[in-house]
Amino acid sequence: MDTEEFQLPRSQAANERLHAMIPGGAHTYAKGDDQYPENLAPVISHGRGAHVWDVDGNRYIEYGSGLRSVSLGHAHPRVTEAVRREIDRGSNFVRPSIVEAEAAERFLATVPTAEMVKFAKNGSDATTAAVRLARAATGRPRVAICGDQPFFSVDDWFIGSTPMSAGIPSAITDLTVAFPYGDLAATEELLARYQDEVACLILEPAGHTEPPPGYLTGLRELADRHGCVLVFDEMISGFRWSEAGAQGLYGVVPDLSTFGKALGNGFAISALAGCRELMERGGLRHLDDRVFLLSTTHGAETHSLAAAMAVQTTYVEEGITAQLHALGERLAVGVREAATGMGVGDHVVVRGRASNLVFATLDENGQPSQQYRTLFLRRLLAGGVLAPSFVVSSALSDADIDHTVDAVAQACAVYRKALDVGDPTSWLGGRPVKPVFRRLA
Template sequence: MATEDTEELRLPRSWQANERLHALVPGGAHTYAKGDDQYPENLAPVISHGRGAHVWDVDGNRYIEYGSGLRSVSLGHAHPRVIEAVRRELHRGSNFVRPSIVEVEAAERFLATVPTAEMVKFTKNGSDATTAAVRLARAVTGRPRVAVCGDHPFFSVDDWFIGTTPMSAGIPAATTELTVTFPYGDLATTEELLTRYRGEVACLILEPASHTALFPGSQPLPQAPGFAQAGETPLHREDPTPQYLADLRELAHRHGCVLIFDEMITGFRWSEAGAQGLYGVVPDLSTFGKALGNGFAVSALAGRRDLMERGGLRHSRDRVFLLSTTHGAETHSLAAAMAVQNTYTEEGITARLHALGERLAAGVRDAAAGTGVGDHVVVRGRASNLVFATLDENRQPSQQYRTLFLRQLLAGGVLAPSFVVSSALDDADIDRTVDVVAQACAVYRKALDAGDPTPWLAGRPVKPAFRRLA
């Protein structure tokens, strides 16, 4: 069923490419957040190329893109400083039988950017870094359990975390039972947990900012920033006070636990040194990724020398298999990481991300209020890391209304699973996005008045990325 408001956007080549992907790649993508089930039916663009804040699909359509590379491309696609740094390494070789001098330079640059850490080891993805942190914590404490912040939706693809999600098939219950959860911001409950499992918890791992809290009363499916906020869209709660993080560190240490900050998202977007740099609270270990490489595959585990050295050679205790990856120190990605850090510090990128996000948030809120849906299309989050909620007539998170909203955005040339900005956006991009949002909100208002968004969906609703059944 169609209405006069439904844009007739057609993506025949993207549809064909998606079919080819599903025939060859489980899920049709290499990241579940990029799956076509996260987009309106038959409206999942397959990308040809990108430059700056724009991407083009294989059908020739151009989009203003948000959440670029699942928050990893914060400088924009094909950023000249990053590409030039990579190009300089291309003819020099990418991987050798011994460490490259680039590894020294990259480590020095990283530790200058994140001075709260004393050692660093690079790898290719965030899950490897967080799992290495957990393994190290277990080794140094001799304890089996891991406490993860239950308000933060994603930490790793590895069994210790994925076993706690609805997609736990193939993971032994004995593994899952070793992971317990604590609530963000609630020290008393966390202390009760550590007392209940006294002497068993090796570490507490959390994102040091509460930017992805679920709607009260929503089904607690993990909706990671890396998973496009599909499902019950997270809303922002106030960032923590530094005192909470300092008190959590004291609590962890009093119970003999290692404190781990997952800075995959907060790294660079909160400050160049992450949330720990902004709030002045130093964890024992921390992990960085996403923005670190501006789309190139690089992540980092960093932390205290006495802990990190347990994965090294200069001690007499049992060695920890910390990180040992064939491609972990591939020179192109390390060169990209150094260029990213130089660009952030020299060009004030974090401040620019905040300014762009503030302009966008104000515009979207005005557009939603102006069309009478200000209580239904809701923007929340730190300005550099905005998400949006799509609420039904009862102000409850709605997959159907999310589908309607995404469909209208796509028709207007805006690809936005979130409103996470890149520094490549300009004022014209923001203004155009706000215009498209206003048009989408006008349709949203009509659907609310009708009490049923179905006529505007043109197919099945989008689905949560984490779910038990396909």
């Protein structure tokens, strides 16, 4: 066991301050210090490009930046300049800004499968608006979610289906049902079981694996045949799969889709997009019952809309999606070679599309292990790599990836020692990291 101890005393003190005032010590559960080894949860001072610095003065190469939202790197000059320009002109008014029209035009040109768009601040608002709109349009109560995917919204219709369902009445949770990804027969059986009750199918069109051949087309046909709305959650796949999202890459058009994360490169903006027939129900030019679609005080702040326009321009003009895939491929090859070279190729496993890589840490029986994840994260942090995932940003350099692969190799050497003794406890430094969705703290 390496006796050199990596410590973060100022981050520890800052985490105590955070917990004293903020439930969970963070504003997103996935950023909680329970997701990191004990006493090794860095509190960030600032970031630039692919690097962040903690309050202890350590610099890290960062992956999964801003929970996948900062895909161009921190403080990207084109984005920050666009934001500064709009801030000097005012950010929020009593009537729509012309920037709202410009941002909508830019979005619909980038995602041509959509006919209308409405902006908000976070992904949950957009997905919940999609669910509400689907229920209004169909007159049906149930929502069918893809049960193999981890997250759709903070709102009751989804959180009630997780282990953290405290405070949500069963009358609400009973209206959410689940279907498995990639299994059209099981989905059709679900729709038949709840005939004329399911308002929508909502899923991420792609995740850690590619859609099986014909799957998304088959879902489109099922939704049409059963009269429900097909919703693609493109919070992650938007821009990372293609500038027009997974729907643009795979050529399957949903009725509604939601975007966020990469759309603002860290600035708060999300989008609900879709066909005019449905979206207009949230507007003023129709004869049906009005749908309270999205109405947010800060949803159209001009600086966030400017950020989104700069992001889209940068993606298109600089070929960012292709860059993300190339960087991810280089990283995946390097990590796999490092793991194999240290004899843990079957235990440290890289998965997912190159632009959206994650890793699994498996024990001696090939089962997912929070203990081995803790060991792995500890060694990466000590090596200057902050990596809850291996999701890349375009700001990474080849040198950053080479450094990451070296840190992975060192971590895998310790991983091999732990496997050899059949117990990683000596290398944990405290309690193991924990899953986000669990019933008890």
